Amino acid sequence: xxxxYLKNLxxxxxxxxxxxxxxxxxxxxxxxxxxxxxxxxCSCKNISMLSLKLSYNCISDNGMQxxxxxxxxxxxxxxxxxxxxxxxxxxxxxxxxxxxxxxLTNLNQLTVFVNDNQIxxxxxxxxxxxISKLPKLTQLSISLSxxxxxxxxxxxxxxxxxxCSNLTGLSLFTSDNCMGNQGVAALTEGISQCAxxxxxxxxxxxxxxxxxGCYQLALNIRQLQQLSQLxxxxxxNLITSQGIENLGKExxxxxxxxxxxxxxxxxxxxxxxxxxxxNGETGFLNLKSLKLSVNQNGIQDSxxxxxxxQLYLCNDLSSISLxxxxxxxxxxxxxxxxxxxxxxxxxxxxxxxxxxLEKQKFIFTVNFFISCNKxxxxxxxxxxxxxxxxxxxxxCLTFRPGSHSLGLNGSQRLKKMLKxxxxxxxxxxx
Numbered sequence: 001x002x003x004x005y006l007k008n009l010x011x012x013x014x015x016x017x018x019x020x021x022x023x024x025x026x027x028x029x030x031x032x033x034x035x036x037x038x039x040x041x042c043s044c045k046n047i048s049m050l051s052l053k054l055s056y057n058c059i060s061d062n063g064m065q066x067x068x069x070x071x072x073x074x075x076x077x078x079x080x081x082x083x084x085x086x087x088x089x090x091x092x093x094x095x096x097x098x099x100x101x102x103x104l105t106n107l108n109q110l111t112v113f114v115n116d117n118q119i120x121x122x123x124x125x126x127x128x129x130x131i132s133k134l135p136k137l138t139q140l141s142i143s144l145s146x147x148x149x150x151x152x153x154x155x156x157x158x159x160x161x162x163x164c165s166n167l168t169g170l171s172l173f174t175s176d177n178c179m180g181n182q183g184v185a186a187l188t189e190g191i192s193q194c195a196x197x198x199x200x201x202x203x204x205x206x207x208x209x210x211x212x213g214c215y216q217l218a219l220n221i222r223q224l225q226q227l228s229q230l231x232x233x234x235x236x237n238l239i240t241s242q243g244i245e246n247l248g249k250e251x252x253x254x255x256x257x258x259x260x261x262x263x264x265x266x267x268x269x270x271x272x273x274x275x276x277x278x279n280g281e282t283g284f285l286n287l288k289s290l291k292l293s294v295n296q297n298g299i300q301d302s303x304x305x306x307x308x309x310q311l312y313l314c315n316d317l318s319s320i321s322l323x324x325x326x327x328x329x330x331x332x333x334x335x336x337x338x339x340x341x342x343x344x345x346x347x348x349x350x351x352x353x354x355x356x357l358e359k360q361k362f363i364f365t366v367n368f369f370i371s372c373n374k375x376x377x378x379x380x381x382x383x384x385x386x387x388x389x390x391x392x393x394x395x396c397l398t399f400r401p402g403s404h405s406l407g408l409n410g411s412q413r414l415k416k417m418l419k420x421x422x423x424x425x426x427x428x429x430x
Contacts, residue, residue, distance in 0.1 A: 017044055021051040025083070029054065031063030038070030048078045055085035055113070061093035068100035078136075079109040085143075086116045091123025098130025108136045113143040115173070121153025128160030138166055143173035145203065151183035158190030167194045175205040175233075181213030188220035197224050201231035201261075209234065211243030218250035227254050231261035235293075240268045248276045252284050258316075260284060261291040269297040271328070277310045287314040293323035295353075301333030308340040317344055318393075321351035329354065331380035338387030347391050351398040378410040385414065389421050397422070398429040 024037065034054065041050065050071075059067075064084070071080070080101075094114060101110070110131065124144060131140065149157075154174060161170075170191065179187065184204060191200065200221070209217075214234070221230070230251070244264060251257070262276065276292070277284050284290075290311070304324060311317060320341070329337075334354065341350065381401055388397065418425070 018046055019049040020044060020047055023053045024057070025053045025055040027057060029057040029059065031058075031060060031066060034059050034063040035066035035070070038067040042070040042073050044074070046076055047074055048076050050074070050077060050079070051081040053081075053083040055083045055087070057087055059084065059087040059089065061090055061096070063087075064089055064093035065096045068097045072100035072103040074104065076106060077104050078106055080104065080107060081111040083111075083113045084117070085113050087114075089114060089117040089119065091118075091120040091126075093117075094119050094123040095126035098127035100130070101127075102130040102133040105135060107134050109139040110134070110137060111141040113141075113173075114147070115143050116146040119144065119147040119149060121149055121156065124149050124153040125156035125160065128157040132160045132163035134164075136166065137164060139169040140164065140167055141171040143203075144177065145173045145175040147177060149174070149177045149179070151178070151180050151186075153177075154179040154183035155186030158187035160190070161187075162190040162193040164194055166196060168196050169199040170194065170197060171199075171201040171203075173203040175203050175207065177207060179204070179207045179209070181208075181210055181216065183207070184209050184213040185216035185220070188217045192220040192223040195224070196226060198226055199229040200224065200227060201229075201233075203233040204237070205233055206236040209237040209239060211238075211240055211246070214239050214243035215246045215250070218247040222250045222253055224254065226256055228256055229259040230254075230257055231263075233261075233263040234267070235263055235265040237267060239264070241270050244269055244276060252277055255284075255286060257284055258286055259289045260287060263291075263293045264297070265293055265295040265323075267294075267297055269294060269299060269303075271298060271300040271303050276307055277314075284314055286316060288316050289319040290314075290317065291321040291323075294327070295323055295325045297327055299324065299327040299329070301328075301330055301336065304329060304333060305336055305340060308337065312343070316346065318346050319349040320344070320347060321349075321398075323353045325353055325355040331377050334380050335383045335387075338384035342387045342390040344391060346393055348393045349396040350388060350391070350394060353398075353400045355400055378413065381410070382414065382417065385418070386421070395424060395426040397425055397427070400429075 020041070022037070022041070029037075034057070037052075037054075041047070041052070054067075071077075071082075094117075097112070101107075101112075112127075124147075127142075131137070131142075144157075154177060161167075172187075172191075174187070177183075184207065188202075191197070204217075214237075217232075221227070232247075244267070277287075292307075304322075304327075311320075341347070385399065388394065
């Protein structure tokens with residue numbers, strides 16, 4: 001049951017619930033009101049699953065203490081989701097949160113979002129220490145982005161994660177924390193000791209990571225031999241083509257990986273996509289699903305085509321998503337891309353974003369980017385679509401060339417053609 005407003009929170013109504021979702025975000029709640037919420041929730045002795053959203057209020061360390069003291073009494077909790085983004089929480093607040101979370105010994109799923117607060121290195125370490133004491137924890141999602149943690153705090157947090165020996169799924173958001181190479185190396189070294197991990201998602205955007213840090217990250221992730229799903233978000237770092245090549249060569253040796261998401265926007269990759277998927281016969285041989293975003297990297301036709309050639313080793317690939325906007329791909333490059341993609345006979349889902357936005361404010365910068373792909377002619381786009389429709393198993397196609405590439409007349413012509421030749425498509429997005 002979900003309650004969106006504080007006035008609707010009624011003890012008699014919620015006491016019988018075992019699954020409770022409460023959303024009090026953006027209501028300017030203070031510490032005292034947060035304590036009231038905690039006391040009301042604490043009356044639900046049998047609750048096993050709790051989702052509590054208190055983002056963008058006026059909650060400080062005292063409020064966090066009041067709340068977490070109450071939550072620590074819910075001994076039957078197996079799943080806890082706590083969103084505290086955009087408050088006034090400091091290191092002391094998350095330290096107390098960690099201490100109280102450690103008392104919830106039946107937790108097997110935990111999500112804590114504390115983005116955009118004032119959390120320091122010590123607080124991050126204490127939070128991690130509390131989490132590491134949960135003996136049944138298998139699924140963990142932590143968001144610490146937009147704080148002031150730094151390399152030391154991230155390193156210490158990584159050490160505490162190494163003690164979470166039963167983790168099978170980890171999602172970690174640590175964007176814009178100035179962790180640098182030292183931080184990312186220590187963080188992933190700790191994660192590499194979670195030997196049971198099957199799913200790992202790392203958001204490391206805008207953290208001053210260079211090729212050296214990227215290489216250490218790859219060496220550590222390579223140790224996770226049970227990993228089947230990997231997501232790496234490295235946008236807006238200091239990584240060049242050499243760092244990405246080393247990353248691909250190392251991680252490709254994790255032969256258990258079936259699902260990969262690589263987000264490498266606004267790096268310094270240059271004209272080539274290098275060996276993103278390893279080389280020779282060591283590429284992701286068991287890969288079934290791939291998402292790759294290399295927007296704003298200056299990649300040329302040959303780079304995209306070389307990357308597709310690497311995919312030919314992946315015989316089980318059934319889903320490809322490519323985001324290559326604002327590069328230097330030409331009309332002929334798009335046509336050639338289509339002739340290469342249609343060789344993937346098992347592909348059922350294809351997503352391609354190749355927009356030519358001339359000015360776009362990037363989310364982590366204050367600058368405007370002008371780099372774009374070359375203007376595409378209708379004939380080139382039409383040829384690409386015709387080639388992709390040759391994939392016999394294709395039933396889902398998403399293609400975003402940018403509306404100014406086609407014009408109204410071109411869009412209408414494409415839709416008419418697809419009605420004739422793309423009848424087997426279950427889903428089509430233009």
